[in-house]
Amino acid sequence: MIRVIAKRLLVGVLVMWGAASLIFLIVRVAPGDPTTILLGPDANREQVTELTAKLGLDRPVFTQYLSYLADVARLQFGDSYRFDRPAMSEVFERLPATVDLMLASSLIAVALGLVLGLLAGGRPGGAVDRMVTAGTIALQSFPTFWVGIMLILIFALAFRLLPSAGAGSPAHLILPAITLALPFTAIVARLTRTSVAETMREPYIQTARSKGLTEQQVLLGHALRNSLIPVVTIVGLHMAGLMGGAVVVENVFAWPGLGTLVVEAVSNRDYAVVQAATFLIAGIVMLFNLVADLLYSQLDPRIKLDGAA
Amino acid sequence: MSRTRTPAEGAASPVPADATTGDPLLEVDGLVVDLPVAGGSVRVVDRVTFDIPPATTVGLIGESGSGKTMTANAVIGLLPNGAETGGELHWQGEDLLRASPARRRRLRGHEIAMIFQDPLAALNPTQTIGRQVGEILRRAGRPRADVRLRVLELLERAGIPEPAARMRSYPHEFSGGLRQRAMIALALAGSPALLLADEPTTALDVTVQARILRLLRSIQQDQGLAMLLVSHDLRVVAHVAHQVVVMYAGRVAERGPTTAVLARPAHPYTRALVESVPAVRTRTALAHPLPGTPATPANRPPGCAFHPRCPLAQDQCRTEEPEPRPVAPGRWAACHFAEELLQR
Numbered sequence: 001m002i003r004v005i006a007k008r009l010l011v012g013v014l015v016m017w018g019a020a021s022l023i024f025l026i027v028r029v030a031p032g033d034p035t036t037i038l039l040g041p042d043a044n045r046e047q048v049t050e051l052t053a054k055l056g057l058d059r060p061v062f063t064q065y066l067s068y069l070a071d072v073a074r075l076q077f078g079d080s081y082r083f084d085r086p087a088m089s090e091v092f093e094r095l096p097a098t099v100d101l102m103l104a105s106s107l108i109a110v111a112l113g114l115v116l117g118l119l120a121g122g123r124p125g126g127a128v129d130r131m132v133t134a135g136t137i138a139l140q141s142f143p144t145f146w147v148g149i150m151l152i153l154i155f156a157l158a159f160r161l162l163p164s165a166g167a168g169s170p171a172h173l174i175l176p177a178i179t180l181a182l183p184f185t186a187i188v189a190r191l192t193r194t195s196v197a198e199t200m201r202e203p204y205i206q207t208a209r210s211k212g213l214t215e216q217q218v219l220l221g222h223a224l225r226n227s228l229i230p231v232v233t234i235v236g237l238h239m240a241g242l243m244g245g246a247v248v249v250e251n252v253f254a255w256p257g258l259g260t261l262v263v264e265a266v267s268n269r270d271y272a273v274v275q276a277a278t279f280l281i282a283g284i285v286m287l288f289n290l291v292a293d294l295l296y297s298q299l300d301p302r303i304k305l306d307g308a309a
Numbered sequence: 310m311s312r313t314r315t316p317a318e319g320a321a322s323p324v325p326a327d328a329t330t331g332d333p334l335l336e337v338d339g340l341v342v343d344l345p346v347a348g349g350s351v352r353v354v355d356r357v358t359f360d361i362p363p364a365t366t367v368g369l370i371g372e373s374g375s376g377k378t379m380t381a382n383a384v385i386g387l388l389p390n391g392a393e394t395g396g397e398l399h400w401q402g403e404d405l406l407r408a409s410p411a412r413r414r415r416l417r418g419h420e421i422a423m424i425f426q427d428p429l430a431a432l433n434p435t436q437t438i439g440r441q442v443g444e445i446l447r448r449a450g451r452p453r454a455d456v457r458l459r460v461l462e463l464l465e466r467a468g469i470p471e472p473a474a475r476m477r478s479y480p481h482e483f484s485g486g487l488r489q490r491a492m493i494a495l496a497l498a499g500s501p502a503l504l505l506a507d508e509p510t511t512a513l514d515v516t517v518q519a520r521i522l523r524l525l526r527s528i529q530q531d532q533g534l535a536m537l538l539v540s541h542d543l544r545v546v547a548h549v550a551h552q553v554v555v556m557y558a559g560r561v562a563e564r565g566p567t568t569a570v571l572a573r574p575a576h577p578y579t580r581a582l583v584e585s586v587p588a589v590r591t592r593t594a595l596a597h598p599l600p601g602t603p604a605t606p607a608n609r610p611p612g613c614a615f616h617p618r619c620p621l622a623q624d625q626c627r628t629e630e631p632e633p634r635p636v637a638p639g640r641w642a643a644c645h646f647a648e649e650l651l652q653r
Contacts, residue, residue: 204430206425210423
């Protein structure tokens with residue numbers, strides 16, 4: 001087991017190196033010269049040359065890349081010019097808000113998705129199943145920013161039940177968490193439905209019925225636990241995917257997390273912050289995938305991580 | 310009451326059913342099961358008629374697709390979704406096909422229980438054996454300690470050594486034979502009057518098969534249980550069943566007391582089955598395999614469904630479907646030439 005984790009972590013390091021390289025490339029390909037942005041349009045040629053040398057931008061690209069990698073390895077992404085402090089500190093300060101949002105929406109999605117999936121999968125082709133299937137397709141099709149705006153219009157503006165934006169109280173978390181949770185709920189519901197429907201065809205379900213159990217007792221007592229194994233894995237994998245949705249949702253609701261930080265940084269050409277935040281998000285996604293992989297092998301003894309390369 | 314350790318295990322041939330018993334426990338009369346298929350339905354069980362008297366083992370034999378498993382499923386009320394039933398099914402006089410779903414559910418496990426072909430698949434992989442065997446008692450509200458004692462008793466009766474330790478095991482930790490013993494204990498937990506056994510030994514090693522059959526027979530005899538033994542294997546039925554029902558393509562070909570039917574079949578299909586098994590017919594070592602492929606309910610030949618494979622087939626057999634009729638005391642056969650077969 002330890003060998004497996006070590007191997008996976010090594011692969012993770014490679015993935016992070018790839019992510020860092022991609023960030024390096026994108027920043028250099030993106031339009032806009034950092035010196036002009038830092039100095040403003042009125043800067044003269046000497047000032048630009050001086051800053052270019054100071055930032056090391058006059059060196060060959062490959063040399064720049066190597067020293068960038070050395071910095072990344074030490075989590076040094078330089079200072080944010082807007083906040084005048086190390087970019088990583090700024091990023092870490094915003095991280096808890098995003099984690100709150102992700103945990104809240106995961107909870108909603110898993111609880112709601114499991115119930116809907118169980119109801120639908122317990123009687124495939126039934127009325128509940130058709131409603132859940134149609135509903136989940138709709139939920140997955142609506143764009144997140146649109147759902148967010150609709151929720152604000154309904155619950156914040158029309159009924160004045162909840163705050164429309166910002167942070168500071170648990171009530172502020174509700175709308176963004178629901179917005180982020182809806183497409184995830186659809187995924188969990190559909191997955192649970194398929195898994196439960198499959199389990200209900202197992203012979204041991206007939207055995208349970210032959211004991212005179214009600215369908216509900218069969219579903220909760222015999223089908224639920226065995227259906228959960230694939231669901232747990234996919235939930236782990238998709239929690240990583242929530243990161244991307246969080247960027248959109250945070251901006252719709254002005255939630256002070258990583259997502260708003262990244263978008264602010266991009267519009268202000270705060271490259272250090274963009275790079276630090278992107279790197280951290282890549283790291284979180286990588287970590288979730290790793291945990292999901294390991295969890296799968298723990299839940300299902302037939303899955304052996306050692307063998308497959 | 311079932312404390313005695315398997316006294317009758319290893320006894321010789323089955324004892325014929327007690328003829329003094331009155332009404333049958335289960336009466337199957339013209340039972341029909343239609344299963345939905347793309348663009349219609351297929352009649353997988355067609356006008357099947359037989360009785361199960363109390364404390365009697367009835368063997369239901371036929372090739373795959375003959376409708377024998379569907380007949381058993383119809384009896385316990387566990388047909389696939391969309392299945393339609395017709396005819397009559399009477400349990401101690403009670404009309405089962407018109408009973409409420411709740412009544413049929415309460416019957417399961419407590420009055421009619423079932424054991425399945427593949428005990429590994431039929432046991433829940435994530436629950437201990439003890440939990441699964443005791444579930445029906447626990448759900449009935451029996452106290453914990455009571456349930457535990459009864460489970461130990463059931464496992465012991467089913468021939469599982471060290472039941473106190475084994476009840477904490479999971480199905481995958483058991484051998485095939487032990488799993489089927491656990492399945493038998495599970496089915497007996499609700500003290501049923503009728504046990505449906507669907508190919509109970511097919512998935513097991515040959516050496517284990519005989520032991521499981523002996524166990525089933527001894528339990529049947531000690532507890533005065535009625536049993537419907539579904540099998541494709543004539544030897545299994547010959548060893549355990551008092552009466553036999555031979556099915557072909559969803560219909561009853563022949564039925565009657567096992568010894569009489571196997572000694573002198575009144576249907577060419579039964580005769581072919583008997584001749585295909587060397588162990589049953591001891592006079593010849595040569596087995597004659599059945600020619601041709603079995604007819605299925607979905608693809609049933611006109612007239613007598615068996616005629617394409619029948620050595621006695623005449624023109625009449627190709628057009629006219631024979632109905633099961635009494636051909637000798639206690640025997641029915643669906644063959645135009647049953648009497649001639651019996652006189653050979």
